[in-house]
Amino acid sequence: MDVSSILNKAEKKPLHIPEKNDDLQYDIGNLTTLDSLSINSEEFLKDVDNNIKDLTRDNAQLLINKLFQIEGELTDTGVVIQLPDPTTKIPREKPVPEEKPLTKWEKFAREKGIKKRKKSRKVWDQNKQQWGYRSGYGKANNEMDEVIIEDKGEIEAEDPFLQRKQNKQKRIQQQKKNELMNIARSKNGKVAKQTERVIEDLSKQAGKRLTRKQRLQKMFRVVQQSTASHGLFDKRVKNEPKVKLSKKQQFNSVTEPDLKNETKNHLDVLDRILDHTDVSINLEKAINQFKDTIDDADIKPKQQKKKSKSRKPRKPKKKK
Amino acid sequence: MQQVIKKIKKDNLKGRAKRVMKKKEPQIVEVVKSAMFVSGNKTSATIRQTLLDLYMLKKPHAIHLSRKHDIHPFDDEVPLEKYSYTYECSWFVFGSNTKRRPNNLIFGRLFDYHVIEMMEFQVEDYKSISEFEGQKCQNESKPCLIFNGEEFEHKFEYQKFRNMMIDLYRGKVVSSLNLAAIDKIFSFTIINNKIYFKVYVSQLKRTGTKFPRIELVEMGPSMILTLRRTKFATEDTMKLATQVHKSLKQKKKKNVSQSNFGDIVGQIHLDQQNLSSIVTKRPKALRRTKRKTQEKPNDNELEKEKEK
Numbered sequence: 249m250d251v252s253s254i255l256n257k258a259e260k261k262p263l264h265i266p267e268k269n270d271d272l273q274y275d276i277g278n279l280t281t282l283d284s285l286s287i288n289s290e291e292f293l294k295d296v297d298n299n300i301k302d303l304t305r306d307n308a309q310l311l312i313n314k315l316f317q318i319e320g321e322l323t324d325t326g327v328v329i330q331l332p333d334p335t336t337k338i339p340r341e342k343p344v345p346e347e348k349p350l351t352k353w354e355k356f357a358r359e360k361g362i363k364k365r366k367k368s369r370k371v372w373d374q375n376k377q378q379w380g381y382r383s384g385y386g387k388a389n390n391e392m393d394e395v396i397i398e399d400k401g402e403i404e405a406e407d408p409f410l411q412r413k414q415n416k417q418k419r420i421q422q423q424k425k426n427e428l429m430n431i432a433r434s435k436n437g438k439v440a441k442q443t444e445r446v447i448e449d450l451s452k453q454a455g456k457r458l459t460r461k462q463r464l465q466k467m468f469r470v471v472q473q474s475t476a477s478h479g480l481f482d483k484r485v486k487n488e489p490k491v492k493l494s495k496k497q498q499f500n501s502v503t504e505p506d507l508k509n510e511t512k513n514h515l516d517v518l519d520r521i522l523d524h525t526d527v528s529i530n531l532e533k534a535i536n537q538f539k540d541t542i543d544d545a546d547i548k549p550k551q552q553k554k555k556s557k558s559r560k561p562r563k564p565k566k567k568k
Numbered sequence: 569m570q571q572v573i574k575k576i577k578k579d580n581l582k583g584r585a586k587r588v589m590k591k592k593e594p595q596i597v598e599v600v601k602s603a604m605f606v607s608g609n610k611t612s613a614t615i616r617q618t619l620l621d622l623y624m625l626k627k628p629h630a631i632h633l634s635r636k637h638d639i640h641p642f643d644d645e646v647p648l649e650k651y652s653y654t655y656e657c658s659w660f661v662f663g664s665n666t667k668r669r670p671n672n673l674i675f676g677r678l679f680d681y682h683v684i685e686m687m688e689f690q691v692e693d694y695k696s697i698s699e700f701e702g703q704k705c706q707n708e709s710k711p712c713l714i715f716n717g718e719e720f721e722h723k724f725e726y727q728k729f730r731n732m733m734i735d736l737y738r739g740k741v742v743s744s745l746n747l748a749a750i751d752k753i754f755s756f757t758i759i760n761n762k763i764y765f766k767v768y769v770s771q772l773k774r775t776g777t778k779f780p781r782i783e784l785v786e787m788g789p790s791m792i793l794t795l796r797r798t799k800f801a802t803e804d805t806m807k808l809a810t811q812v813h814k815s816l817k818q819k820k821k822k823n824v825s826q827s828n829f830g831d832i833v834g835q836i837h838l839d840q841q842n843l844s845s846i847v848t849k850r851p852k853a854l855r856r857t858k859r860k861t862q863e864k865p866n867d868n869e870l871e872k873e874k875e876k
Binding site for chain 1: 593594595596598601658677678679680684710711712713714715716717718720721722730731734735738741742743744745746747748749750753755757758759760764766768770772773775777778779780781782783784786801806808809810811812813814
């Protein structure tokens with residue numbers, strides 16, 4: 249009986265199975281393997297390049313076999329498989345993003361289950377008879393572009409054009425206030441209340457425009473104190489009001505120490521340092537920034553374009 | 569409050585600045601890290617070629633800063649951190665050549681624009697990509713990374729090296745992969761504390777079965793790396809850097825576990841049974857009847873009940 253053919257068959261391994269054992273550690277999500285057992289350094293060093301190539305080939309074959317075991321989808325370009333998640337722990341590039349605090353509206357919308365709807369970017373402008381952007385510069389259906397305002401007996405203001413401008417400014421201020429309030433609300437406890445209060449005060453002031461006299465007075469007050477002596481030795485102008493200097497700092501007495509409050513004062517300082525959320529000095533800074541923007545908007549009205557030719561002549565108001 | 573100021577400032581940004589800042593914001597899922605390849609003040613031809621080749625392998629998520637830079641990463645990391653911010657790279661490979669440390673190559677990674685880990689190597693026996701003939705691989709294909717040697721498992725420094733190489737060269741983290749696109753194989757072999765760095769192009773050949781046979785052709789570069797200085801992240805930093813966003817964490821399923829054989833086992837909790845309201849079979853004798861005069865049950869019937 250001739251068994252050689254059978255033996256040959258048994259000896260012949262399939263081409264895709266390497267001779268070495270499969271004792272690798274895999275991270276298939278990253279397409280990596282680790283073979284920690286196969287290297288015998290003395291033998292290996294005899295023909296390093298070829299040995300490395302053979303070992304790498306075998307290990308790569310084992311990895312590829314693992315990949316081809318996963319059932320995939322056949323596409324035009326080849327078989328596409330779903331990779332498992334990587335297991336090797338690799339540091340991130342940047343810290344995990346903090347969760348953004350919800351604004352008042354977002355909170356409300358979430359409670360009510362209101363979802364955002366997509367709006368088209370352009371809308372039809374009836375007056376211009378063309379498509380225009382919904383918002384932004386040169387937007388469609390802009391109230392402010394209208395040259396004539398029809399009086400249907402509803403207009404109460406003396407100058408409806410000015411009225412519109414003022415209304416727009418009001419809306420802008422309100423929006424700014426809302427935004428700041430949302431930031432304030434996202435802080436906790438004490439700071440939130442503090443910030444809210446200041447914003448409330450400021451927004452009340454925001455509508456009021458300083459007169460020229462008031463502005464000069466304000467400037468004058470600053471200048472009065474601007475010398476090294478806080479204006480003590482300066483020549484006085486006629487009827488110059490007295491400057492109120494800021495309060496003198498009160499120091500605790502050394503001879504009669506206030507033992508009751510001493511520990512409390514120290515702890516307060518410590519709290520202020522450790523609790524980053526409560527930094528009352530910077531609150532002012534933040535608010536001042538807000539204030540500046542309001543002042544700018546107030547004092548400098550937007551300049552019209554120099555091309556006065558293109559400016560449309562305003563039609564006379566309709567009298568009631 | 570400082571955060572408030574920051575936010576106000578950020579909100580005031582407009583146009584291009586706003587877009588740039590938005591790009592720099594941290595993401596929940598990070599897909600790929602970019603690397604910069606920086607050459608030092610003094611370089612040798614070998615190191616320049618090394619940087620260029622390593623850069624070619626990392627393309628397109630890489631920047632090659634080939635001019636001279638007076639930077640010494642182990643003494644002062646600040647300049648690299650600045651570059652990291654401007655170029656949005658969280659990886660750097662730095663090459664230099666001095667008398668004290670000839671053919672010096674530093675791999676370093678950053679977290680939140682701070683260098684957390686660095687490994688310095690000497691480059692020996694360098695052979696560039698151009699010295700190898702034959703097929704080259706595609707740039708953006710996802711490579712296989714193969715590590716041979718027991719040190720990669722047991723020695724701390726080489727464990728780190730393995731982790732860093734996976735980080736640097738794994739390419740995009742993807743959920744689906746086209747099997748035909750596998751064509752690049754990185755091989756890291758460690759013998760007697762020397763790391764043999766080699767790159768191959770793979771060819772998949774049909775075997776008549778579902779599985780192909782893989783053949784390798786060396787593409788280059790090829791070099792031997794010997795470890796010099798290191799700097800590793802503390803455990804705290806590493807913990808911070810490997811955090812996962814809340815939304816990606818898998819919620820633990822209560823009362824569902826897996827047995828040793830891989831079967832899913834569920835556990836059901838029940839309230840205490842209320843025996844007073846339990847519905848059972850009651851013998852006729854105990855039934856309340858509306859008849860005025862109750863009859864005694866027959867003996868036969870009692871027997872039947874017992875049988876049941």
